[in-house]
Amino acid sequence: MRRVRYESTGGPLFLEEVPVPEPGPGELLVRCAAVGVTLPVVRKVTEAAEPIPLGGEIAGEVVAVGAGVTRFRAGDRVTGLCFGHGYADFAPLHEAMASPVPDGASAVDAVALVRSGLVALGALHAARPEPGEAALVTAAASGVGHLAVQLARARGASRVVGAVSDAAKADFVRGLGADETAVYGDDSWGDPVDYALDAVGGELLTPAIAALAPGGRLVAYSSGGGTIEAYDLLVGGKSVIGFQMARIARGKPELYEQWRQELWRLFAQGAVKPAVHGEFALEDAAGAHEVIESRRNLGKVVLRP
Incomplete structure (x- = not known):
């Protein structure tokens, strides 16, 4: 072979x-x-x-x-x-x-949906979203990010902002259901959001924290590292939550399986399209x-x- x-x-x-x-x-x-x-x-x-x-x-x-x-x-x-x-x-x-x-899904659907979708759904779960809250997703055009945009909407987000590295990706992200797009390096990413799912890390952590409303939560699931100033969290009562998929797969297999079933259900309903x-x-x-x-x-x- x-x-x-x-x-x-x-x-x-x-x-x-x-x-x-x-x-x-x-x-x-x-x-x-x-x-x-x-x-x-x-x-x-x-x-x-x-x-x-x-x-x-x-x-x-x-x-x-x-x-x-x-x-x-x-x-x-x-x-x-x-x-x-x-x-x-x-x-x-x-x-x-x-x-x-499942029947009706191809092998390509499976590799595009399951692992990336589990990471996106897990990061969203860690953010503890409430219906009607506003969400920000960085790397919104990526394998994980484009599913996170759709899942945030499916979980009741009233407004979804997709942050991307290039303005040329904006139409794609809006086509996923994002209400607004932002480009890394922009002076402002629009009105504040209640939670952010960050897959980039590094220098992008600072503007992602700044985009949060008071009491907002940032879920960091990137391997890109980065540093956050404690003062940036203190002044707005904001928080940062780390998320790692391997920890769930090893320690909470029943939750891992529950998320897999939820992804396939949303796929069958057409609510999530990889x-x-x-x-x-x-x-x-x-x-x-x-x-x-x-x-x-x-x-x-x-x-x-």
Whole structure:
């Protein structure tokens, strides 16, 4: 089978031929029909000290199961987060990370919706939104952000502001249901909001805090770091909440499953529609990474083995 690998930090991605893996205990072997490309994986390729397996969201058909697997069998359609080599024709997927893909949804729908949607829904949950509140979503055109815009509306936001890196993304974000858009670097992001979901971090934390109304909440779920001045929180009684999806998946599996079911229900109702920026062949994984690195994507970037 084919899989994508690289040999040194920042090094080129290339295809190699390797044997099809055997599923280990508790694992499914999935024939990959779609693989989601994420910013954390792209960053690891350019920043990690040692090469890592290119994992991430996968969706496809189960072709074999390992010892102890009870929930799935060969022929089932599944999606989930692969921690091994996921940029491949076949990939191992732990049963605990797998969920069924319902009829009427494609593999591309699954990788565009589930993992990114879980992060967006989890960040929204952490913000404790009340119906009628105003919301701000940064990176609003990204794989996670474009779902967060829709989910905030579905959870009763009276006004949604989408912040983006480029004004050229404004029409896309408004098409998702955002009432207003703001561009990083603008002097003002409009009227204050009650909560903000931030996927960017770094220098963007300061304007995101400034956009909050008194008592507002910022949910930080970015791996981009950054520093917040305590005084900026003190003067308006504002707060910052950190959110990490892995903590929920490991520590609260019942809540994780509840969110997955909610995403598929909203998808079936048409309340949430994942957008796909582009579908790339496995041999063009570098091109998919370049789209993410340059922040040009409008929605999810997907590999199609």
